[in-house]
Amino acid sequence: KFAERVFSGVQPTGNLHLGNYLGAIQRFVEMQKSHDCIYCVVDQHAITVWQDPKGLQNAIREVTAAFLAAGIDPKAHIVFNQSQVAEHAELAWVFNCVARMGWLSRMTQFKEKAGKDREAASVGLFAYPALMAADILVYRATHVPVGEDQKQHLELARDIATKFNNDFAESIASHGHNGGFFPLPEPLIQGAATRVMSLRDGTKKMSKSDPSDLSRINMTDDADAIASKIRKARTDPEPLPGEEAGLKGRPEAENLVAIFAALSGRTVAEVLAEFGGGQFSTFKTALADLTVSQLAPIAGEMKRLMAEPAHIDAVLADGSERARTIAAPIMASVKDIVGF
Ligand code: ADP
Numbered sequence: 325k326f327a328e329r330v331f332s333g334v335q336p337t338g339n340l341h342l343g344n345y346l347g348a349i350q351r352f353v354e355m356q357k358s359h360d361c362i363y364c365v366v367d368q369h370a371i372t373v374w375q376d377p378k379g380l381q382n383a384i385r386e387v388t389a390a391f392l393a394a395g396i397d398p399k400a401h402i403v404f405n406q407s408q409v410a411e412h413a414e415l416a417w418v419f420n421c422v423a424r425m426g427w428l429s430r431m432t433q434f435k436e437k438a439g440k441d442r443e444a445a446s447v448g449l450f451a452y453p454a455l456m457a458a459d460i461l462v463y464r465a466t467h468v469p470v471g472e473d474q475k476q477h478l479e480l481a482r483d484i485a486t487k488f489n490n491d492f493a494e495s496i497a498s499h500g501h502n503g504g505f506f507p508l509p510e511p512l513i514q515g516a517a518t519r520v521m522s523l524r525d526g527t528k529k530m531s532k533s534d535p536s537d538l539s540r541i542n543m544t545d546d547a548d549a550i551a552s553k554i555r556k557a558r559t560d561p562e563p564l565p566g567e568e569a570g571l572k573g574r575p576e577a578e579n580l581v582a583i584f585a586a587l588s589g590r591t592v593a594e595v596l597a598e599f600g601g602g603q604f605s606t607f608k609t610a611l612a613d614l615t616v617s618q619l620a621p622i623a624g625e626m627k628r629l630m631a632e633p634a635h636i637d638a639v640l641a642d643g644s645e646r647a648r649t650i651a652a653p654i655m656a657s658v659k660d661i662v663g664f
């Protein structure tokens with residue numbers, strides 16, 4: 325009953341990396357072929373931890389530039405930033421009143437980001453998943469391409485949609501909506517690299533906030549930086565195995581092979597068929613060449629776009645206007661349903 329629609333977002337918090345590209349942005353580009361897509365720079369999520377205002381403005385433009393440079397078409401689809409469409413925050417408030425404290429308390433991202441001193445975390449950091457549910461459902465989006473780390477938040481979004489549909493079932497029906505008002509959004513966690521790991525520690529995910537720059541490949545790194553980070557990436561002393569089963573218990577090797585597979589559009593088995601039995605140094609050289617060939621054109625285009633901030637801002641303003649035309653009537657229905 326719900327038309328298929330894709331929604332996803334990336335936070336403007338600096339240091340966009342290969343994990344963001346393979347887990348999210350590259351998938352966003354792919355989804356454009358089959359779906360109507362809405363891609364959002366989630367600036368309201370970014371301020372759940374303090375952001376320097378000038379840095380935030382720059383990071384909003386940089387994520388937008390990464391979207392465009394990677395191949396997202398802002399005319400055929402929608403690219404915008406969250407804070408320009410007030411309906412996100414409006415629906416998030418309703419969802420704050422639907423979601424339960426217990427549900428949000430179980431979110432591993434909150435536990436990780438809040439650390440030991442939970443009392444000092446912002447209320448926004450705690451409520452983050454309810455805003456994320458609103459981001460998706462204010463468009464009644466059905467499919468959400470994300471990395472593995474967002475799986476739990478998507479489950480929460482489904483729980484919120486289900487509870488809203490149940491809590492207001494009678495009102496929803498009386499306003500002429502059959503079979504529930506919100507769809508249950510499906511996570512699309514696809515590709516060979518849904519969880520890219522740190523290059524320095526195979527047990528930690530590659531992340532924007534890792535203090536070691538050697539832990540991640542940034543989307544804006546030049547060829548020398550990419551080659552040097554891959555050369556220095558941690559590995560174990562064994563040669564690469566010929567088959568996937570041989571990667572078990574070898575997280576660093578598994579990570580590098582998964583990155584190769586995702587960047588080349590091949591399967592892990594195909595990559596191992598070529599490089600299995602060989603030394604890491606040979607494989608790393610090939611991986612560095614492949615990474616540079618995929619990322620360098622995107623980095624170059626990002627740089628070109630960042631030199632034209634007025635153009636980026638115009639793309640966002642146009643996208644926001646078109647996003648609002650979808651979100652506004654859905655939010656108006658929510659208000660009727662709730663009794664406002
Ligand atoms: P980050 O987690 O880097 O702070 P975001 O929260 O803005 O960035 O995430 C943007 C998208 O990138 C999400 O879909 C997230 O799942 C994905 N992502 C983030 N880190 C990784 C990673 N290491 N591997 C795969 N996908 C990732």
Ligand code: NA
Pocket residue numbers: 473
């Ligand atoms: Na994340």
